[in-house]
Amino acid sequence: MMIFLASIMVLGLLGFVFAALLGMAADHFRVEVDPKVEAIAAILPGANCGACGAAGCYNFAERVALGEIVISGCVVGGKEVAEKIGSIMGVEVPSDYHKKIAAVHCGATTKDRKKLARYEGVAKCSAAHQLRGGGLACGFGCLGFGDCFCVCPFDAISMEGGLPKVDPDKCTSCGKCVAACPRRIISIVPHDFGAVIACSSKDPGAMVRKICPVGCIGCKICEKAVPEVYKVVDNLAVIDYSAQGVDPAPAIAKCPTKCIVK
Amino acid sequence: MSELLGIFFAAFLINNILLIRFIALCSFFGVSTKLDTSIGMSSAVIFVMTVSSAISWIAYNTVLAPLHLEFLRTAVFILTIASLVQLEELYLKKAIPALYRAMGIYLPLITTNCAILAVAFLAIDYKYNFIQSMVYSLGVSGGYSLAIILFAYVRERTALAPIPKWFQGYPIAFITAALMSLAFLGFTRMFGL
Known part of the structure; x- marks a missing residue:
């Protein structure tokens, strides 16, 4: 019986301590993310198809915000998404854009x-x-x-x-x-x-x-x-x-x- | 000192975790197609394995052994290692972003790798003290890096070689790994270990 209680206590306590530590660390080591990245990621289709060349939609958003990929880079979203990303980034969609x-x-x-x-x-x-x-x-x-x-x-x-x-x-x-x-x-x-x-x-x-x-x-x-x-x-x-x-x-x-x- | 060197080389070459013990084969085949991914994985393994074997040694010898709860070690090790790697990731992201980007996806990936847990178990089964278990985990992770980087070199060449269609990809990778494993068997009994 003792060992039963002790094992529950130890595992519970360890879990609690680690959870508290992680919670504190997440708050303490928070990294500010460019709000543009979040905004762009919300617009994207979220298919994670990789047709743009980035590793998934979130990575595409990060790289667009850094200016590494053009705003019309998302082939799934097409012109509509390109325009929305353009309004976030403050860039016009180029006129030679073709679906x-x-x-x-x-x-x-x-x-x-x-x-x-x-x-x-x-x-x-x-x-x-x-x-x-x-x-x-x-x-x-x-x-x-x-x-x-x-x-x-x-x-x-x-x-x-x-x-x-x-x-x-x-x-x-x-x-x-x-x-x-x-x-x-x-x-x-x-x-x-x-x-x-x-x-x-x-x-x-x-x-x-x-x-x-x-x-x-x-x-x-x-x-x-x-x-x-x-x-x-x-x-x-x-x-x-x-x-x-x-x-x-x-x-x-x-x-x-x-x-x-x- | 010679004892520590013995532990290191036994783990590094003679009982190489990938090629002799056949642990952590999933990552060995999964991320060895390119040299830079295998280097990223190796650095993550060295980092995570050293830290996790330290923390699991402490958890075992200060909490579990005195309370006679040795049977809980699997659950406790997984809990401690997973939380610790999460913590490291948060810290690295804030403090050393360059290192965080270099390790990238491999840091969370390696957390659930069997090699990490195996080293924590083996260090306890061999009844190593703290210093010995640290040297042991360094040896194992160094051996992992050596094997996977050598393997990545070979795979980069075989990707370009004229291999029959039915052997392309994983079949030739397994054959390569078997030949490398045979070569590593040559280290057996070296240094009288």
Whole structure:
């Protein structure tokens, strides 16, 4: 009985002493935190996704307050959060701020895809890609098993006709789908630019014509229509997204295979 | 003096806590991917282990042993070590912010590490006096630092080496650790210890 009481007393007393010590120390060694850090941390989405490059949202707030990261650094919060942080920091949001989203560089739905063989392996893009591209004739296009759809933490990707579709309102350009796609057909682009090349094929035009109705054939019509924006490299049109302010629309109408989309 | 040196080298090399005793392996594999994280972890281990073995020796020999409450040592050690590290963290944040930033996340992480508790237990099992247990904890934490820093050097190289896909990452790390452990077995019976 004695030992029972003694052990309760000792543990209770030790706990009490340490609690008191810690309480006193917390008060005595209090460090003043920049109030801006707390204010910024309260605004942030709190997803701790790490897409900004900082170790979590609080670390982002600390580094913004120190001026190490620009106020529009939070890709999830977008312009709205950037403006709020700007009002705390007393900085204007730069006028060249553009929301970025993930864009899919393939336009072939399941019925457009020509198959050379039937694939019955694991229903994952990563597996199909290693097995001769899942029997797909196109060595560059979407495999359609939705690895990007599975990995998206914000529910921004839906699969329509075997092709991922990005919801621009939900997409935060975190880049998880870019990394998940084994064929590298997703990239992060400025949302308001108004043009995306929906093809990744570097095959010569004649070959693309045989296997895909919506592939880029490298005809250079877009390059002639809007030379500031489009460039055909390796039989594939690419967009120079730094050419802001130039309207890319004329080429969209002229593209013979309609592989430039808004 | 030679006895203290013996305790130090036995803990440092011959009974190296990571490679011979296989304690604290989680941090050994977790933070050894880069050299600077392993150095940060090592400094936190040296700091926390020395202070915690001192305080747990005092707690054991002044409170638990006289009251014959030795069976409470696990609970008491965890309580004292956890509170102490909290206290250290608060103090460092205020007094030496540079050191606090250097140790960063590793200080609270190491608090719950098994090596810290193991050293407190082992020093008591060996019936060391206060000075001996301090030397012992210095030896153990020095051995920890030696092993993890060497290991980080090797892992930085293996990260760039052309390793078969199935061996990349943890498999090759475990193989490396096993080879290092074999090398450390060579220290057995050194200095007649």
